[in-house]
Amino acid sequence: MDAIHVASSRRVCLKRIALPAEQSVELQIIQFLSSEQRQKDPRNHAVPLLDVLRAHDHCFLILPLCRSLFPPIELFNTLGEGLDFVDQTLEGFAYLHEVGIAHRDCAISNMVMDADKMLPHSFHPDFLTKDMRARRLRGVRSRTHVAGVKYYFIDFGESMKFDSTENVRIDVWSKAxxxxxxxxxxxxxxxxxxxxxxxxxxxxxxxxxxxxxHFRTVQLLF
Known part of the structure; x- marks a missing residue:
């Protein structure tokens, strides 16, 4: 569900969690990553939490509306754009692990980008080939043209936080x-x-x- 965050005038999405806020590990983790201190670190690629709506048996996370990378409608025009994605997300994983958080669902569907510079007319949250008024996307710019975008991690529903990263072992099934x-x-x-x-x-x-x-140069690495 998308909406407008009145306090910041930003377009946002609402994620429903079927637990009271006090019982949600996902909320605890994203609140930790969204603290003022953590948000100042450029290595932090967790999507920031803007607010929480609370009810007695569930809650809604208020998050910036970011552009999905899946399905890959406008993935990468050049190898350099692809490598920037790898560089940023590896930086983000290193940061998560440094603060003791394992994401545990590292799929492309849980990586998004701030596409405001690429899409001057914004986009429709349900129809990625349409703008926010459900018209055909116009004026789309490449990542190279706008000097890059920032990538974020979303969906910390499977994530776990540990006090230490030394010798951590778990036996927990993941829905990843x-x-x-x-x-x-x-x-x-x-x-x-x-x-x-x-x-x-x-x-x-x-x-x-x-x-x-089909970047053939990268194929040699896998």
Missing amino acids: SIHAPETLDDDRPPYDPFKVDIWAAGTTYANVLVKVR
């Missing part, structure tokens, strides 16, 4: 769309969630840059 081999078996041993994040991110990069965009 990409699973590392060591997480699949019913009799799996405890695994390192931070390493699983990196494996899933690498799989995402291979899917996007090689299978979708």
Whole structure:
């Protein structure tokens, strides 16, 4: 659901969580990442939390409306644009892991971009080929033309926060769309969630840059 955040006049989306705010681990994690101190760090690529609407049995997260990268309508025009995406998201994963957070669902569907500079007439949240008035997109600019965009992580519903990153092992099933081999078996041993994040991110990069965009230079890396 999209809306206008009156306090900032920004277009936003509302994410419903089927738990009271006090019981939501996802809310706790995104609040931690959205603190003033954390938001000042340029390595923090978690989408910022603007507000929370609370009810007795559920809550809504108020988040900036960002452009989905899936399906890949305007993924990357050049290899440089693709590598900037990799660089930013790896920086973001390194930051999450540094503060003890494993995302645990590192698929392209959970990575978005601030596309305001690329789309001067904005976009429709449900029809990505339309502008905010449901007309055909016009004046679309490339990432290169606007000197790049910023990428963000969304959906911390599977995420976990740890006090330390040393010798962390868990045996928790994830609803993630990409699973590392060591997480699949019913009799799996405890695994390192931070390493699983990196494996899933690498799989995402291979899917996007090689299978979708067919960048042959990158293919040598996978």
